[in-house]
Amino acid sequence: MTLLTYRKMAKQAEKLGLNRLVRLVGSWRGLLVLTYHRIGNAEQCEFDRGVYSTDEATFARQMEFIRRHFEVVSVDDVMRKPADHWKRRQAVLVTFDDGYIDNYEIAFPILKRLDIPALFFVTSGFIDQRSIAWWDEIAWMMRKQYAGVEEDQVDDAIVDVVEKFYEISASESEDYLNRVGDQAQTGRYQGASPVWMNWGMLREMAAAGMSFGGHTVSHPILTRTSTSNWEHELTEGRRRLEEELDVDVQVFSYPVGNPDCFSSDLKQQTAKHYQAAFSCYGGVNQGKAAGSWDRFDLRRWPVYGPMRQFRMTTTWPQLLN
Ligand SMILES: [Zn+2]
Incomplete structure (x- = not known):
């Protein structure tokens, strides 16, 4: 066990102990x-x-x-x-x-x-x-476009595209998703949407x-x-x-x-x-x-x-x- 790991574990244990104490006191x-x-x-x-x-x-x-x-x-x-x-x-x-x-x-x-x-x-x-939610569709497009790229970078790309979506008006949202699909060369998501109750x-x-x-x-x-x-x-x-x-x-x-x-x-x-x-x-x-x-x-x-x-x-x- 390295010193760093030990310190980390000790810190964690200390935190858990404090948690219990505060819970008893009622914070x-x-x-x-x-x-x-x-x-x-x-x-x-x-x-x-x-x-x-x-x-x-x-x-x-x-x-x-x-x-x-x-x-x-x-x-x-x-x-x-x-x-x-x-x-x-x-x-x-x-x-x-x-x-x-x-x-x-x-x-x-x-x-x-x-x-x-x-x-x-x-x-x-x-x-x-x-139908699939727009944030799920954007993530699907980015995940396909950046297949094989490291997960962190894909996440960054998803966040960028989602952030831009927030800036546009509702009437432009379909155009925007079409453009993102074109650029990602995936098109829009056409599959079944098994994500909802x-x-x-x-x-x-x-x-x-x-x-x-x-x-x-x-x-x-x-x-x-x-x-x-x-x-x-x-x-x-x-x-x-x-x-x-x-x-x-x-x-x-x-x-x-x-x-x-x-x-x-x-x-x-x-x-x-x-x-x-x-x-x-x-x-x-x-x-x-x-x-x-x-x-x-x-x-x-x-x-x-x-x-x-x-x-x-x-x-x-x-x-x-
Ligand atoms: Zn919500």
């Missing part, structure tokens, strides 16, 4: 909301590997960990419990965005086994049209106690599209979920969810149709401020990294604020 109070996208083996995916939050084994450990150490809550709890409730609790809500099929195949059995009532924000157009799977999850939230029809970054699109994206996505699943949809999550992905105007419009909306940045919704939480900017932590990272973040989520 935070409030509501921590976790965001997942895909669960599974990213290396086998021909689409965007960046949307994998973790693999199956780690996800199971993460869920067992929150079951053991925190109060796991449902979205109904978040909507109904009074502010005082959150002042004393370390509550965790588990959420998923977009509607990927591994949410059903991999995450759902684990959630059922541990009795965790997760909240799924579903983009209705993905489920209805079965279907309504039957979602109904089975609803029957097992899972909850659902709106996540638009077509997953635009709403602040970059014309405000005239907002009403359709906010209401039609919700209508399809309610129609297919026979559930009340009360909450929404802004696509991408960074602070620049929603505005005060968008929050106001969202409030006409939903009781609350979740962003996707920051740390814990602090218990001591529970009476004044912004219900249209409820914070979430997008989960990534190994189990050690998960333990640290759930122990000190206030560091993310």
